[in-house]
Amino acid sequence: MRKFSVVVTEKMLPSISDKLQERCHVREWDRTDPIPRELLLKWLADAEGLFCSGDVQVDDELLSCAPKLRVIVKSAVGYDNIDIEACTRRGIPVGYTPGVLVEATADLTFGLLLTVARRLHEGWDRVRAGKWENNTEIPFGIDLYGKKLGIVGMGQIGAAVAKRAQASGMIVLYTNRRRRRDEEKIQATYVKLDKLLEESDFVVVLTPLTKETRGMFGAEQFSKMKRTAYFINAAPGAIVDTDSLVQALKDGQIAYAALDVTDPEPLPPDHPLLTLPNVFITPHMGSATIETRNRMALLAVDNLLAGLEGKRLPTCVNESVNYSSETD
Numbered sequence: 421m422r423k424f425s426v427v428v429t430e431k432m433l434p435s436i437s438d439k440l441q442e443r444c445h446v447r448e449w450d451r452t453d454p455i456p457r458e459l460l461l462k463w464l465a466d467a468e469g470l471f472c473s474g475d476v477q478v479d480d481e482l483l484s485c486a487p488k489l490r491v492i493v494k495s496a497v498g499y500d501n502i503d504i505e506a507c508t509r510r511g512i513p514v515g516y517t518p519g520v521l522v523e524a525t526a527d528l529t530f531g532l533l534l535t536v537a538r539r540l541h542e543g544w545d546r547v548r549a550g551k552w553e554n555n556t557e558i559p560f561g562i563d564l565y566g567k568k569l570g571i572v573g574m575g576q577i578g579a580a581v582a583k584r585a586q587a588s589g590m591i592v593l594y595t596n597r598r599r600r601r602d603e604e605k606i607q608a609t610y611v612k613l614d615k616l617l618e619e620s621d622f623v624v625v626l627t628p629l630t631k632e633t634r635g636m637f638g639a640e641q642f643s644k645m646k647r648t649a650y651f652i653n654a655a656p657g658a659i660v661d662t663d664s665l666v667q668a669l670k671d672g673q674i675a676y677a678a679l680d681v682t683d684p685e686p687l688p689p690d691h692p693l694l695t696l697p698n699v700f701i702t703p704h705m706g707s708a709t710i711e712t713r714n715r716m717a718l719l720a721v722d723n724l725l726a727g728l729e730g731k732r733l734p735t736c737v738n739e740s741v742n743y744s745s746e747t748d
């Protein structure tokens with residue numbers, strides 16, 4: 421059987437490496453720094469499939485350097501680095517991995533909320549520094565029970581975060597562009613963004629990065645939030661205007677921020693966010709469990725092989741070009 425030619429721009433997990441190599445000649449960028457653009461364009465000259473990471477901009481220029489490309493996949497649910505319209509114009513289906521990362525990302529997001537609400541990281545810092553003093557000196561957090569959580573982007577992960585919050589006795593508000601039909605099931609109240617910002621004790625952001633959501637959180641939005649509010653972001657960093665967030669945290673406009681994502685990513689070592697006492701940051705690890713990352717990678721490979729074989733991708737962003745050469 422003829423082997424397909426594919427480019428992979430991140431180090432492959434062992435769980436997918438054999439499966440891919442069996443069917444494909446793989447050019448793999450296995451380093452942690454991003455693949456140089458020039459090299460990528462060179463590799464793509466005869467590639468039929470691309471398994472790309474978030475640091476690769478898939479745009480018209482890249483696509484025009486890849487005349488044989490039949491499928492692009494990403495092991496992620498976010499695809500803001502890919503120009504979907506340009507792919508669709510060329511009839512190239514784009515695979516992504518929704519659903520399989522929901523519970524892990526919801527755990528991490530709620531974990532961020534719990535960590536800052538109860539100052540877990542500050543407690544650990546004190547223990548490590550040998551400051552296990554009397555009870556009044558330890559950092560006091562705040563209760564979750566009875567507090568309002570506002571979720572901006574109540575999709576699959578948002579709903580899974582809501583469930584965790586409700587188990588802790590929180591009241592859940594949410595906003596989306598469209599009100600959900602299953603409000604009874606998710607037990608959350610739909611409100612406009614402004615009302616959510618004004619009323620919530622915790623604001624969690626879980627929207628995709630789009631033209632509409634880029635910079636959605638700036639000075640105006642932080643000024644509408646309670647001065648005691650906690651801001652938690654697990655959605656792409658560019659949804660937040662970082663300078664405005666720094667200012668809001670410095671001025672006490674909001675109480676605390678917990679971020680799994682930043683803009684830029686990673687932050688330079690001298691970035692002001694890293695110097696503030698009321699911030700907690702993790703390095704974009706929402707989906708990073710062994711089971712979830714393996715599920716994501718395997719689904720990405722299923723998408724890739726389906727596209728190469730002229731079959732429908734199991735999970736495709738641009739359905740209008742997701743067809744099977746055998747039946748459609």
Ligand SMILES: NC(=O)C1=CN([C@@H]2O[C@H](COP(=O)(O)OP(=O)(O)OC[C@H]3O[C@@H](n4cnc5c(N)ncnc54)[C@H](OP(=O)(O)O)[C@@H]3O)[C@@H](O)[C@H]2O)C=CC1
Pocket residue numbers: 497498518519521525572573574575576577578595596597598599626627628629630632633654655656680681704705706707708
């Ligand atoms: N930190 C991490 O490691 C990870 C982060 N993520 C991030 O989480 C995000 C959510 O994933 P998932 O829940 O699976 O996606 P879904 O598509 O299920 O949910 C996205 C939600 O955002 C809402 N939304 C979209 N645009 C807007 C807008 N302009 N204003 C308000 N709400 C909006 C959508 O509702 P509607 O269409 O009605 O507006 C939808 O409810 C991803 O886009 C990804 O970036 C995902 C995995 C891991």
Ligand SMILES: O=C(O)C(=O)CO
Pocket residue numbers: 495496497498499521706707
């Ligand atoms: O899936 C995504 O969008 C991520 O952020 C990476 O897990």
